[in-house]
């Protein structure tokens with residue numbers, strides 16, 4: 150068996166291990182969709198990604214096209230006329246859909262990402278049904294609440310993102326399928342554990358549905374496992390232990406010093422200089438318990454400018470930052486401070 154069943158009163162949650170699955174949909178999801186369609190039941194497919202593809206990669210050289218202004222991969226969307234176009238989600242620059250790799254010039258480009266549009270195509274291919282797609286506001290259309298309800302009532306399969314599916318509509322479905330529960334877990338931030346847990350937990354507990362199918366590559370992760378167990382108490386206890394051990398808020402303080410520059414070398418010089426000065430002050434004023442390190446933000450380049458961070462973490466860091474702020478004239482030198490950061494990204 151490729152899944153684990155969590156049985157609760159009035160709810161069955163199937164956690165499916167995608168590591169041993171071949172396709173976009175696991176075998177259990179395929180079977181379940183076919184069974185529920187035959188029984189004229191309603192099926193909801195949930196994913197986190199909007200648009201058509203999260204990005205493109207070249208299967209020959211591994212190249213991923215990025216925005217010229219920003220260090221993120223270009224996402225792809227479908228226009229009204231069904232043609233695909235590239236869009237940078239940061240600066241909104243528009244790009245043409247490439248036909249060959251800009252690096253090795255081979256014709257081996259492939260799209261990736263479990264997006265709602267891609268899911269729509271897979272549903273059409275696998276089940277010969279055109280599902281209703283609830284679009285993001287910056288996508289093609291976003292039906293009004295009343296219209297959505299009518300459309301949802303007429304459709305046997307609906308594809309949507311967590312955020313866009315109104316709570317009262319989800320109760321109309323007989324089975325809810327979460328396509329990639331671990332979609333956000335790779336983000337380098339301590340808050341993703343909690344967000345992942347509550348995305349699932351609220352979906353499970355908020356609705357009266359009987360069946361939930363959850364696909365994930367990481368089935369052992371405590372955020373996913375404990376959500377399927379509906380064990381909020383245990384999750385919060387674990388999260389508290391984790392945050393206490395690493396001194397993350399609210400069990401420690403977090404301050405992020407941010408700097409940006411058009412010139413990459415100037416950026417790194419400015420960051421390295423301040424880092425050394427902070428370490429010197431730390432020793433002089435005996436604040437050795439504070440952890441100070443440099444870190445690249447999630448998006449290193451935005452609108453043609455480069456960004457870098459210095460992270461300060463520990464108990465009672467405020468007095469030290471007050472000293473550093475005035476002694477090192479940080480404001481005048483262009484460093485911005487997030488005094489009470491509640492996330493690393």
Ligand SMILES: [Zn+2]
Pocket residue numbers: 216217218219237238239240241242452
């Ligand atoms: Zn951009």
Ligand SMILES: [Zn+2]
Pocket residue numbers: 207208209210211212250251252253254255
């Ligand atoms: Zn290539």
